[in-house]
Amino acid sequence: MSRTEALSSFIDSAPPGEIADVTKAIKSILGDDSVQDELSPAFQKYNEEQFTTTKLPGGSTEVLVSAYNSLGDGRYYDPDTQSSFDFDHATGKASAVQSHVLESSQEDLVKSLNKSLSTHASEHYTKSSSGVYPTASDTALALLTVANKYSPTNYWNGRWRSAYIYTPTSSTITGRINVDVHYYEDGNVRLLTSKEVNIGHVGSGAADVVRKIAAEEKKYQEDLNRAFANLSEGVFKALRRQLPITRQKIEWEKISGYRLGQDIGGGGRR
Template sequence: MSRTQALSSFIESAPPGELHDVTKAIKNILGEDSVQSELEPAFQKHNEEQFSLVKLPGSNENVIVSPYNSLGDGRYYDTENQSSFAYDHASLAATASDVRSHVVESNHEDLVKSLLKTLRSHGTEHYPKYHIGVYPTNDDSQIALVTVASKYSPANYWNGRWRSSYLYTPASSTLTGTIAVDVHYYEDGNVRLLTNKAVTSTINGSSAGDVVKAIAQAERAYQENLNKAFGGLAEGAFKSLRRQLPITRQKIEWEKISGYRLGQDIGGGRR
């Protein structure tokens, strides 16, 4: 594996909210300012797969960078703002520039607008902080629906991100997609949860409400399954990693630990 390939793997797999830290660490180790441009393809892959956010000049609202709204050559578009913009993946500033008018031509224009409104209502109900995007595919046969919700708490050594992306096919009323969860906890250790689930559904109806209802059902079911899995880990695998009680089956009074005579007091034996 070449140096570029090795470094690219670090960039592409950077935990949510930690790309800047990973990049800074690489530059500190190598002492090179050229790393950024050399690894631009890796930065682009990371940003698109993670649905990175960027603010357009003069706006306080974030828009999504993803494969679904890519125009090629580092340009992306936003359906709601009806604009396109350039995004420099090789810059840590992560800013948008060269904003232009961009009206998406689609036979599903009304449905796209309805999906934006309905998906936003779904996000407001279920996510404390989220961003959405709805984009017709290049051949106009499908509509992509994207949601990203991130929560960062580096002061408490954890960061997390929820991503969901779906392709809705109006002609067959089918929905396919993926839900992905990425959580990194790194206080006195390094624990990361990476999990995803494929979604396939036939929509009972053709309205935006019917589509988003199917999405809500899939995401609710996945969240419930995650909760059950964590409960099982707490009562199963995690519990088996250490004893609940010493071999004597007696609890240790930790406030008196300095006064214990090892082997007698803890073990219950005699001198």
């Protein structure tokens, strides 16, 4: 593995909201600020896969960056604002906004789906962004949603991503839901989970399509809630060690001062 490949793997696995911290750590370790140029392709891959959001200059809403709305050469478009923009993958900033008219045989469906999906996202997710884009063949539509919630002061960050391909001619939806949560107070725990979605016969109206998507996402969230409850009451509870013989809680910050088998176990010196 080359140096660039190794460094790119760190970028690729960066937790939600922590890409800047990972980049800063890489620069600090290498003592080389110019490494950012070397990692430019890795930044682009990360941003497109994670559905990174950005505000257009003078705008108030977040727009998506993905492979589905890429125009090439670092430019992306947003059908909702009918504009295109340059995106700096290293800084996450948008610039050079221009008017962009969507040219697609699915234009009307894109607009109606975009409205329905936006309503669904705003009702169910905080700080969410969504977008609907024709695929390269213009025979299907990509429906993307991302919801980020960052709380670094409480040592956790999380991201919900969903991507669906809706094919009007077959009235089917295929896609994937991804959940990524990182908790790092007094430890380092990360949840990475996903679900494949395959729905047939969803109807032809935008409301029907989004209703089916909403039902799948609700079911997945309920499944996750049940799984967490089972972990808390089952596996995690079983892993918790009972109190030692002294019936005293261990003061872990003083663990280096304990004499194993004596202070912890309650035995005396022989």
